Amino acid sequence: MNNFEFYSPTKVIFGKDVEQQVGAEIKKWGGNKVLVHYGGSSAKQSGLLDRVEAALKEENLKYVLLGGVEPNPRISLVRAGIDLCRKENVDFILAVGGGSVLDSAKAIALGVPYEGDVWDFYDRKASPSEALPHGNIITLAATGSETSSSSVITKEENGLKRGCNTELNRPKFTLMNPELLYTLPPYQTACGIVDIMMHTLDRYFSPGGINEITDRIAEALLQTVIQYGTVCMKDPYNYEARSEIFWAGSLSHNHLTGLGRMGDWAVHQMEHELSGMFDVAHGAGLSAIWEAWALYVYKEDIMRFARYGANVWKLNLNYENPEETALAAIQATKDYFSSLGMPISIPQLLGKKATDEEMREMAVKCTFFGKRTIGGIKILGEEDIYNIYQGANK
């Protein structure tokens, strides 16, 4: 195993009705005045926001509300949230919603004690040194943002989507009630399943030598998600299936499934450009380009793709021709994404082909205008990235 650090200090409270504990939890972490940050109308209509307010009042906590977070959360709302927190002397931020709401809340938490513009942290112009404490009630199984150290924000002026990773982004607690997922639209459920799988796949397909326990846990997680993802799509009110996917979503992005591996992340990074430019759902974007990426890189480590086929998809590993197993595993993954109703090409994603100009622009943005390469199993430069977009544009 390569050297690694593992730090996942977020307290997870998982199960039915756990959102009722939110006031008590915030108090344990020293909160007095809370910003309740949420998205659109569903948190209101479902009654969740009412239950949250009741739980806060029960503990005599003061709070202000800030809704309106959209998918691919905007820097403008983050800035508005920072202003509101300063004005209202907020000392704890509670996110109620999906990954976008949580990422937006994390950005606000970073921005409140910072004198400059919070975008500096996303643009790598500055590193954060403090943040307000924050926790969440997560209503989507997807991003793993409920325990992760990452936050991704979009600067709408130029369509740039950038991530900021810092231990300060770790939530103090997450309250995970699988019942809150029952009413998700099927498309969002499917996007979440792809995202969860990709958080593990982007770690699994990367260099790292022998990391047997990490690999086996990754395979255990993928098998569970594949099995229960299908159940969720057919039977959205299935508590067991929602539970399995929900917890897998957290574990898939707390780094447990990548310890000792360097991580690849090329698919994620290429997708950030896609959703930055076209405002598509993250999971759908990942699904649309994964196969093209896999076919472009698998020859760098055929045995790894073959092992994936054997251990996750239960294919017979053809030791005489492992490439056959590797290609069958890529096909099985693509077919599974498709069975969830996810796009498996850029035209399926956008309803039209991307233009050559658009793909060129995404490729150069993805290299931070020539400042970086991406990937691990295969190092990818601008031309490679362009080739993969093209491979997915059929």
Add this chain to the structure above:
Amino acid sequence: MNNFEFYSPTKVIFGKDVEQQVGAEIKKWGGNKVLVHYGGSSAKQSGLLDRVEAALKEENLKYVLLGGVEPNPRISLVRAGIDLCRKENVDFILAVGGGSVLDSAKAIALGVPYEGDVWDFYDRKASPSEALPHGNIITLAATGSETSSSSVITKEENGLKRGCNTELNRPKFTLMNPELLYTLPPYQTACGIVDIMMHTLDRYFSPGGINEITDRIAEALLQTVIQYGTVCMKDPYNYEARSEIFWAGSLSHNHLTGLGRMGDWAVHQMEHELSGMFDVAHGAGLSAIWEAWALYVYKEDIMRFARYGANVWKLNLNYENPEETALAAIQATKDYFSSLGMPISIPQLLGKKATDEEMREMAVKCTFFGKRTIGGIKILGEEDIYNIYQGANK
């Protein structure tokens, strides 16, 4: 999935030479004056203690040393450590050693700010409300104490061995260098392997309904330990094998492999009486009684034992007669323990049979003198516990 909480805030720093970071880590957590707590002469002879002292000096940290922790750590040394910490104004405790040293350090951390006798926490007469911060350099793959909330101490006056579980027992950090395991005596390596397996088995064989991801992770961990445990015994300087077992040891007791299950713990609790009375190694005691326990309880959930056989031992699951698979899985486990050189009965453990009187005494102590039952897959009272000791006494 049943409701659960998961909280494992300990920062893990894993790999070659990580013990050199100890001074910097203690500083990050606010320590100024450190108690360095360790066991026998091996920490000195190996040069580890010298490296620790150098790392503390490099960060200008003051420290005092307290060695002498024995296996099944004694309350008398804990009390001496508490006195020393008070006298020297220690504000951080660093454990350097195996599970016994860590458990002793946790007890000292609990005792320093407490006015009464620290044994109160182990005897359930009081609950701790604060503790000194503590971290560790763990030199044994076994107990999982490096990230766990538990501490087990023996009161030598009457041979009572008791555990105290509290979030205050969570170490701030653990530094895990697999190379430090190279020189462990084979018997200790084997005891550790059994202990690691048992931390997961005692969770796995307990009621909990559908917890697919927890079960699959448990199975992934067990498969890894079984594979690399054998390698460690044959090739103690194998870095990869030591790494796998080391990290599995932590994961096996941070509760990841039991989330949603109630946990059984009967084997652990029966073993505490064995090692309390006979001062045997914990892992060897577990190995000596597991088969007798399994044969006594497996009919309560034959399919679970059969699944264990299929998924961990790769046996063909006989759906027409799953009892056959269940019994084969029990046999495979026993054979594996034996292949590690571990005792698989009480006579093998002690070199003689236990007397009827001794088994009766252990059984009654194990029920806290009639105050509790133990177990989950099957609830066990004094008579059951006695029967299991007898089953292992052949």
